[in-house]
Amino acid sequence: MTAEQLLYSKSAAARLLGVDPEEILDLQVWGTGIWVNIEGQRPRILSKRAFKQHFVEWRRAAARSLLVTTQIFNPHTYTVRNETKASYYRVQLLPGQVNCTCGDFANQQQVFKYACCKHLYATLQFCGYGSLMAYLSRQVAA
Numbered sequence: 001m002t003a004e005q006l007l008y009s010k011s012a013a014a015r016l017l018g019v020d021p022e023e024i025l026d027l028q029v030w031g032t033g034i035w036v037n038i039e040g041q042r043p044r045i046l047s048k049r050a051f052k053q054h055f056v057e058w059r060r061a062a063a064r065s066l067l068v069t070t071q072i073f074n075p076h077t078y079t080v081r082n083e084t085k086a087s088y089y090r091v092q093l094l095p096g097q098v099n100c101t102c103g104d105f106a107n108q109q110q111v112f113k114y115a116c117c118k119h120l121y122a123t124l125q126f127c128g129y130g131s132l133m134a135y136l137s138r139q140v141a142a
């Protein structure tokens with residue numbers, strides 16, 4: 001997994017263009033933007049900025065439907081549930097470090113300096129932090 005594969009995915013392109021992911025035939029990362037070939041349409045070029053914004057906004061939006069609970073016997077540890085998918089992940093907010101057990105977090109951790117999945121966004125929100133940077137900088141200042 002590379003940063004480009006994570007950021008410029010067919011599913012992200014489909015969401016940005018409002019089409020079905022199967023209608024994205026091909027996607028290429030060019031210097032100037034992302035070239036997207038859509039079934040039955042003329043190819044489109046989307047900006048890298050649009051994908052980067054979407055990467056964060058989509059996860060923040062998805063975080064709103066998640067249910068966060070404190071694990072009372074595990075300090076700094078939270079359970080984040082997706083009621084519709086009946087799935088749950090464990091999130092930890094440790095001093096200067098955060099963790100989630102989901103695949104998205106693991107993928108991001110491989111390629112980005114700071115990983116932040118929807119479970120982490122939900123937990124940060126639950127604990128009163130506006131962003132991951134707000135949490136991490138608070139830890140440094142404390």
Ligand SMILES: [Zn+2]
Pocket residue numbers: 089100101102103104105117118119120
């Ligand atoms: Zn996660």
